[in-house]
Amino acid sequence: MPEQLSQETERARGALPFGPAEVTGPSMVPTLHHGDVLLVHWGARVRPGDVVVLRHPFQQDLLVVKRAVERRGAGWWVLGDNAFAGGDSTDYGAVPEELVLGRARLRYRPLRPGQRSPFAVARWALSALRPLTARSASRRLRAR
Numbered sequence: 001m002p003e004q005l006s007q008e009t010e011r012a013r014g015a016l017p018f019g020p021a022e023v024t025g026p027s028m029v030p031t032l033h034h035g036d037v038l039l040v041h042w043g044a045r046v047r048p049g050d051v052v053v054l055r056h057p058f059q060q061d062l063l064v065v066k067r068a069v070e071r072r073g074a075g076w077w078v079l080g081d082n083a084f085a086g087g088d089s090t091d092y093g094a095v096p097e098e099l100v101l102g103r104a105r106l107r108y109r110p111l112r113p114g115q116r117s118p119f120a121v122a123r124w125a126l127s128a129l130r131p132l133t134a135r136s137a138s139r140r141l142r143a144r
Contacts, residue, residue, distance in 0.1 A: 017042055021053060021065070021104070027080030027087055028065060031132070036109050038065065038132070042102040046076065051104040051132045054078065057092045065104065076100055104132045 023036045031051065032038070040053050046068050054076075056062040066078035066088055075094035080087065089095065107130050115124055 017044075018105075021063070023065060025085070027082050027085035028067070029082045029085070031067075031081045032065065032107060033109065035112075036107050038104040039106040039108070040102045041105050044103040044105075046100055046103055049133075052076070052078065052100050053102045053104060054095055055099040055101065057095055057099060060099070063101070068100070106130065107132055 019040055019042060021038045021040050023032050023038060024034055026034065028051070038051075038053070046052055048068060048070050050068050051065060052068045053063055053065050056064050064087070066080055069077045069079050069089075071077075072094040075096045077089045077094050079089060109124070109128050109130075111121070111124050111128070115121060
């Protein structure tokens with residue numbers, strides 16, 4: 001299942017170079033979780049290891065978020081960090097360059113309703129906002 005972004009993402013993507021995107025689905029766990037909000041740099045240059053927003057090659061009205069692994073021909077080979085979720089280049093091949101819309105720069109994880117204890121709130125505060133870099137923990141885990 002591809003990691004989908006909310007329909008608001010497409011509407012928010014306008015003339016501004018940066019915009020929010022809400023994540024739905026499990027394909028990027030542990031890097032991204034359902035409900036996370038990304039700050040996306042639309043039209044940014046993509047490098048291997050970046051988390052990117054792209055149009056699904058077969059359903060172009062569907063936006064997905066994946067990790068760009070390597071360039072293959074005129075496109076990108078993209079994978080989800082959760083190998084069991086599917087919905088990546090192993091299913092549909094390399095994604096053409098024109099379907100890659102932007103690069104996710106930051107991840108914001110909203111406070112869940114059940115997180116009320118001081119320990120839970122402190123833990124959330126320390127991890128709520130994280131930059132998304134090519135050297136994230138999930139990439140290191142996958143390389144083993």
